[in-house]
Amino acid sequence: MPKRIIRYEIDPIKITLLNRYARTHCQTIPRCGADLINCCGPHETSASLAPGIHTFQERADFGAYPEKLAVVPLSRKNYECTRSKKFWLREDQTFLKLLSSPHGAST
Numbered sequence: 001m002p003k004r005i006i007r008y009e010i011d012p013i014k015i016t017l018l019n020r021y022a023r024t025h026c027q028t029i030p031r032c033g034a035d036l037i038n039c040c041g042p043h044e045t046s047a048s049l050a051p052g053i054h055t056f057q058e059r060a061d062f063g064a065y066p067e068k069l070a071v072v073p074l075s076r077k078n079y080e081c082t083r084s085k086k087f088w089l090r091e092d093q094t095f096l097k098l099l100s101s102p103h104g105a106s107t
Contacts, residue, residue: 001056
């Protein structure tokens with residue numbers, strides 16, 4: 001099961017907007033075909049890093065994911081807020097697979 005790791009660089013002054021975005025986005029992700037593992041925000045020494053991790057059944061499932069996000073009204077409104085308020089300074093992503101877990105299981 002591939003993991004999509006997203007790394008956002010955010011404006012630390014706008015952390016309350018990130019909190020609102022994350023709460024809303026967590027509601028829309030499952031509706032669009034992904035499972036959310038976590039969405040994190042800055043803490044202590046990290047003022048601008050906000051990673052998130054999603055899983056997809058197959059890497060190909062990601063292809064339809066952005067289109068699904070675009071038609072879910074709550075998701076679309078949330079994304080428009082990020083653009084208008086400009087609290088994301090940068091976003092990058094990568095796909096990884098689990099090689100091992102703390103209890104020895106792997107996928």
